[in-house]
Amino acid sequence: MNKPSAPCNTAPSKHYAACLSLRKVFMSDELEQRYQESIEAIDDGRLSAEECIQQQPDDGLELAELLNLTAHLADRPRVEPSLAFRQQARRNLLAQLPDRPVTPATSQEPANGGWLExxxxxxxxxxxxxxxxxxxxxxxxxxxxxxxxxxxxxNGGGPDKDGGINGVLESKQPNLEVVESPEETPGEAPAAPVAEAQFAVFIPFSGIGPDINTTTAGLRTTQGVAEIWTEKEGWQPLGKLAELRVGERIRTLDYSEAVVMFNDGSQMTLAPGTEIE
CATH class of the missing domain: 1.20.5 (Single alpha-helices involved in coiled-coils or other helix-helix interfaces)
Incomplete structure (x- = not known):
């Protein structure tokens, strides 16, 4: 029977750690148990390696070879691979793997768009x-x-029931009368120049204009400022488009002109400095 060269000169704990991987490969369960018992006996100082081998006549040769190999492995320093070595090994492994197919990116259309297309x-x-x-x-x-x-x-829904047009800019003066052209009486001095009708056709403004009917008239300021008389506030300026009622008193300032429009389509132009009621 071969005997181990110097298993007793090495610490048993190093024996066991060095031969841990070897015993899993080469040992049977029974031999592994005897090997572990021998290592513990050597570690405690109860037995030497030769005494452990002599107590195992059946497996003494295999146990002697394992103890001898363990002693040699325990005497050598443990080799740890460096970080650069591990990184290079990883790159070599990745280089041997097949390339993965690259899927081209596809444009995603919005879920709620493109219904016409x-x-x-x-x-x-x-x-x-x-x-x-x-x-x-x-x-x-x-x-x-x-x-x-x-x-x-x-256009505001078209013409209303009175023939006028919606969307009117109205004057808020109540109880106004239809504006008529004043007549001159012999012997009376004319108070103010009276405007004369110049056009025979009234053209509506496509939904933008005063509401003209049989009891009202429209006023459109074409230049400057037109004013209306109120008892509380006196003369007040009118907008570009206004509605006149019975009893209204209006005038145009200097360098100002306005057009009075009636429901029959006729118009009357007020010259600068004209006053009517």
Whole structure:
């Protein structure tokens, strides 16, 4: 039987640590148990390596070889790979792996957009040229309908029941009478220049203008300032478009002009410095 060269000269704890991986590969469960018992006996100083081998006549040769190998491994320093070595080994391993296919990035369209394009493609893909003409006609009709609806909404819903136009800029003076051209009486001196009718047709302003009917008239200031008389505040300026009622007293300042419009379509121009009631 071969005996180990010098297993007793090495600390048993180093024996066990150095041969830990070896015994898992080369030992059976029974031999591993005897090896561990021998290491513990040597560590406690109860037995020497030769005495441990002599107590195992059946497995003495294998146990002697393991104790001898453990002694040699325990005497050598443990080798730890450096960080650079581990990094290089990792790069070598990655270099041997096959390349992963690169998936090109695809543009994602918004979920709620592009419905017109989808509708167009659906119509033209199945039916061809006739479907294109039909789709163009349908889109044109839809755009035309939207245009007319928007136009009606901007005009305020069209003319009202009295024939006037909505969206009026009105004067807030109550109990006004229809403005008539004053007549001159023989023997009386004319008080102020009277405006004469110059146009015979009244053209509405597409929903922007005073509400003219049989009891009211409209006033449009074309230049400068036109004023209206009130008992509480005296002369007050009017806007560009105003509504006149029965009893109204209005005048134009210097370098100012205005046009009075009646419901029958006639108009009367007020020259600068004109006053009527």
């Amino acid at each position: 989808a509708l167009w493609e659906r119509l033209t893909k199945s039916n061809g040229r006739p479907a294109q003409i039909l789709a163009i006609g349908g889109l044109a009709m839809a755009a035309l309908a939207i245009f007319f609806v928007a136009l009606i909404a901007l």
